[in-house]
Amino acid sequence: MKYPRRHTRITYEGLSFMSVLAFIILGAIIRQVNLLMLLSGLMIAPFFFNWRISMKMLERVIGVRRLPRMIFAGSPFTVGWRLKNSRTRIPSWGLRVVDRIGRVDAKYLDRVTVLVPPIAPAAETDVGYQCLLVKRGIYQLGPAQISSAFPVGLIRSKIKLQNVETFYVAPAIGRLHRSWDQMTQSLSRGEAKKQRQQRSETGDFYALRPWVTGDNPRQVHWRSSARHGDLMVRQNEQQQDRRLVLILDLAETSQAEGDIEMTLSLMATIFKKYSVGRGQPAVGVCGDQQWVCEHLNGIALAALMEVLATIQPAESNGFHDAWESLVPASARARSVIVISTRSQEQAFAEADLPTFRGKWIDVTREDLTRYFQPPSIKPGEFLNQIAKQLENDA
């Protein structure tokens, strides 16, 4: 394995130490002061050994950064570092990881320093730092460096890691109120009732799928259920898909400017909620980026959150394509919820208003706090909490 090249730098302390040393050596040699010669020898030695030892401390040391899969604005997360000392005899002392963090387009990145406890030979250790990002967007971590000035801090050796990572920070997650559940449940109930009436037992077998409320218990495939540990039902071709369709329509309108972040926050909250349950909804996101997904599962959620991290309203946001794709005429009976920055009339200005079973939420007219409690992001409180916690631990 190829290890990064090590560099050396004289620290501030080292520079002042060197100045004094130069003064002493000069005095010792010019005036032949034996004690000063001895002193200079005793001072050069730490300098020399500091250089060698600090270099040694970084020999065959590797560090890997670890990030959570999804990061939401306002939710603290830990940036972890796993450091491994691959030497077999010498421990690593006094290591320090300096990471950089900031928005990807920022001119300067802030530095975060993490101290690493001593690592025994052929062992590894985990360290990290906690972070809270206020705004959604693309952020960058790194390039980082691992350094050591052990034992006396006169010379610092470091390895530069080219581990720049960009990561997406999704909109902040709030808390959905019961009113949202009630609204969606009423949509589902209506749908389920209709489908039960229309459901036919005939038709070719299409696939097995998880059981959802309203399914006919007779359709349960018990053998597969036993194998999966969850109820599975047979799905026939003729069976109507009655999953929820969620569409975010971010159109560029002057009225909605202030509501965009809250809308995105609501959507992120909804998407996160539905991605873990059954009946994965179909999702469409329309803005300056378009994203359509038939089944919002865990993997799709990560991609969706990346879109939400950077999406902005756009004039032509591909809403109609998404609508046609997710709510085709044949499936208009699906429960559709559209959260939009405009009215339905504005959205279908040049087309006939479609009839669909569902709800159109115009964020410029409707108060979103009816459905959810927006997150309260206070970094100071978060840091205070950590400080107190650490104080208590101490």
Next chain:
Amino acid sequence: MSVERTLPFLILATVALSGLLLGMGQGDFEPFFVAVLGVSASMILVDWLKWFRLPNWVANLLAVLVTILTVSNFYFTNDSVRHLLGVGKLLVYLQTILTFQKKSARVYWQVMVLSLLQIVVGAVFNLGFEGGVLFIIYMMIAGVTMMVLHLYQDRQLVKLQNEASLRLSNSRRRAPEYAVWTISTKPALQRGVLRRMVVAFLIFASGALFFSVLLFYFLPRDNTSWAGPKEMPMQATGFDEKVSMNHSDLILLSSKLQMNVRYWYSGDEQKTFQPSRDPYLRGMALSNLEIDGNRTKWVAPPYQIYPSDFRPLKMEATDRWVTQEIVLEPTDDPLLYTAMPPRFTSVGEFLTDYEWCWPLGALTRQRSAEKITVSHFRYRLKIPILSSGEFFSAYPYVARDGLVCLTEEQDPGNYKWYTYLDRERYPTLVQVAGEIGSRVTGNNHNSIARQMEAYFKSGQFSYTLDYRDIDRDEALDSVEDFFANHRSGHCEYYASALALMLRSQGIPSRLVVGYRGGDINGFGGHLDVEAQHAHAWVEAYIRPEDCSNYLMQTGQANETGAWLRLDPTPSSDTNDQVTSADEALDFAKSLWRDYVLGLQADTQTRIVSADQLNLSGALRVLDLDWWQNSLGRLREDLQEPNGWKRYAVPGFIIIMLALGLVIYLRERAVRQNRRKKTEYGSLRGVRRGIARALNLVSPKLSGWVVREFGGRADEVPFYRQMLEYLEQAGFHKLPQQTHREFAESVAHSLTKNEPLNRLGTLTKTITDSYYLVRFGHGKLDDQQTKTVEIALHDLQELLQQTANS
């Protein structure tokens, strides 16, 4: 104990030690007390009670004021010693001011630097053995302090970072975009780490010590080592020694080391000479008898000493002689001690900055040196010995004004001087002296003197330093009382009495003070002469006609007579038992003095052979003399018309310069390449152009050019082509992205545009082929090449379509 709690105590220890060392060097312990009290007060008031602390500006102002006050004093005196004292104190004051500020790693570091500078000033003043031990302890504590300070600094960094993050997050002025908190990691030591750390520290300390010792002994030196800056006027010291017979009750013995004496047979330093009797290390003669009440006093001549009174030592041919090396403990006294009679060892062999002061009968440091350094003083002399292995008991009389004897006829002035006596004060003494004199036939002064000496050793007298149980007659002169009544006393009484007895018989005599013998040091093979070895004896002038043939033949007397040494003091048992611990301590002191403080070129050559010194060529760069000599020789060689060096040296220099230039340019190019990873140099641009041109004809050939001529990683032509297409469409590969990451990001972006969904597949296809070529060192087969070409074509077409739409 946590780092935060340990560090102040370590700093206190460091500061105290440096203050102590500075105080020891300067002979003034004010800096020590100021430093210790200052730092202790700051620890209590600032760190512990948190009553107050100096704001930075106040501390800076105070520091400036103190500096101005100290420096302004420099203008009132040109004395460099005072300047150094001032600098030492200034360092302590600045250090104390610093400690009253808010403590940070930087403040602690500055305190450490000031402490180190105090050590420098202390070292300039030279430190004795005790100072040396403290110096080593200081270095060890300073090393530990630096290690702890380094840990403290790291912790402070994290703490400050956390505080800054918290401050920013709570700021109402600007909403922060993010908040970061470093999780403080407790030093959870894994198994075996602490043990290894201790071992590593010991190795580190040993290595540092070994390295510094090596450097110390290999650093080139000239002939004289620094002896310290303290200087004092010569006239002010050294000549007020006197012997006063006062009535002390008890005289305590002092074991304070005065000097080390070593003898060896001349020409062979390894062949130590052990005198068969205790050597008499003569200091000076006290020939002036004074009366002070009922006390007899012996003092040096009170009249002015003229420069002409100082004469260089003679260099005389002697058959048997030994070299005497004496190292005096630091003193500003110009008086030197020696066995008699001293001679040069040889011209130019060693320092010859001493001479003989005739009126005092004393060897002194050379008068031409107006000031004398307060430091160890080492000198070597040639001392003649007898065939029996003893030093001379007499030495030839040399008159002040030429070849005259010290007799009433030839030199009445001095004769009167050396025989002065108030006979009324010492009736018993004079009477007994007369009796002894009368017993000797022919008035032979030599015989009379020896019989008088023997009189004191006949058992009638006892040696004592304790007068508490002795009844003394205060009405009598102390010497007469000693001689006539109690007959107990120390060497000064005996010597005074004998000198007076000799004078009463018309024999010129004088009291001599110096040292007799010493403790043999089993480790160093030298004599440790301490204060308790101080001694007084008598020198009696023996007329030439009274000098025995033996004295004449052995060179102890000459035609003008001789000074005969007489020691009437009976032996005593007062010397303390010398333990091996004392010897070891004395030996360690002498090692410190000889091999550390006083290490000079000749000692260094003895320790490190000349070859080894030559090997230390790298260290020669520090020797200014070496540079001067080498350059001088080189200049001479170059000026020599037929010398080969005339051409070889410039040629060598040119080659080396050219080589250096090539290495520099190469390094520069490498560095630039590294810096401009993503940019194209001119050469690379040309190669890229060629590769692209060839790509039109044959992609294989183009790939071969790129591979064989070390093209950049992304110069695989089809990949480069893809990058260009994508760049035109607004996709830029970030430097930190790998090729596959870039492809994935493009694919991911493209999937958001449904019509362009297919392009994700294309970029992935091209990138996979690129990895195969670039990292797999593989060649694309025809089918793969075709696929890549199609993919590139499709990519270009689709991107154009998108742009048009």
